[in-house]
Each structure stands twice: as structure tokens, then as C-alpha cells.
Amino acid sequence: MSTMDKRRDPKAQGPAPEQEEPSPLDEEELDEGEEGEEDEDEDELAPTVVLGRFGDLRGFADAALVKKYAERPIWFLIEDDADLMELFVRHPEKPVPRGAAEALLGVLRSFAAAESEALQGVLGPTDQIGFGYHENASFDDVVTSFEEDGFEVAFALYEGKVVPEDEDDE
Secondary structure: OOOOHHOOOHHHHOOOOOOOOHHHHHHHHHHHHHHHHHHHHHHHHOOOEEEEEEHEEEEOOOOOHHHOOOOEEEEEEHHHHHHOHHHHHHOOOOOOOOHHHHHHHHHHHHHHOOOOHHHHHHHHOOOOOEEOOOOOOOOHHHHHHHOOOOEEEEOOOOOEEEHHHHHHHH
């Protein structure tokens, strides 16, 4: 039976031995270990978003649609991370005509399906890639909003393809 058990057991014989307080060094070591693990977990858990403009899908979508909506910010992320974004809270969106919204989302859906493997190379493995666009927020506003929500922002879209940033820089 351990010391702790004797202290709690009313049938135990004799007084319970005095327990020493943990030394400050032990607490510091424990805290450092826990903090180090938490920091590593935070780095590993930071969600990633691939940001671009609808015009980056040139060559993938209808040319007239791309031209009309070229500057609209678009994004792709792991669907489970979508709950973390507060873009529409920070920048409420004006109503979008249904036909335009369906056309834009259809292109994004098709792109996500066609480039799924490449997107997962940037985002991480997933069964569901989420995507979206904003009708009236600026590209910079969208970037800032995702960063404020804790996302790692990847600018990896170029002419209808996902191009990892380090390859794009060359």
C-alpha cells in the first residue's frame, strides 16, 4: 500500500508519514515539458488555407466568368477547419445573385476535385476540402482575417493549378 493509500485509509495503523512538497525544480521541469509539448501541438495543429483570386483559376474556368470575377478572393481549406474562420463575421457579405453564386461555387468545387491531391499536399490529408469566395471583401481583408483566425496562409494558386510556394518563388 502506498503512502497516499495509508493517509486515506481509516483502518491504517499509525500516523501517516509527512510528505515533502515537490521541489521548485521538479515543478519547473514539469512545466517546461508540458509547455514544450503544447507549443509543438499548436504548431502542428495550425490550420492552413490556400488563398488566391478567382482569376488564378484562368484556364480552368470559363474565360468570361474568370474575367468578370477575377479579383474575388477565393480559398480552399480542410472542411473541418471552416468552423474556425470568422471572415463573414468581420466582413458581412452582400447578397449574391443565385446564378452567379452557383457558377462560382461550381468552378471552385470542380477545381477542388481536380486538384485534390495537390491541395492536400499543401493543406494536409483530408476527405473533405472546403472552399469559398467573398463577394465584396478585398483580398487583403481576407488574408488578414484568416491570419487573425490562426490560419497559415499559403498562396499556391497559379493558372488553374496548385503550385507550392517554394516552386513558385524559383
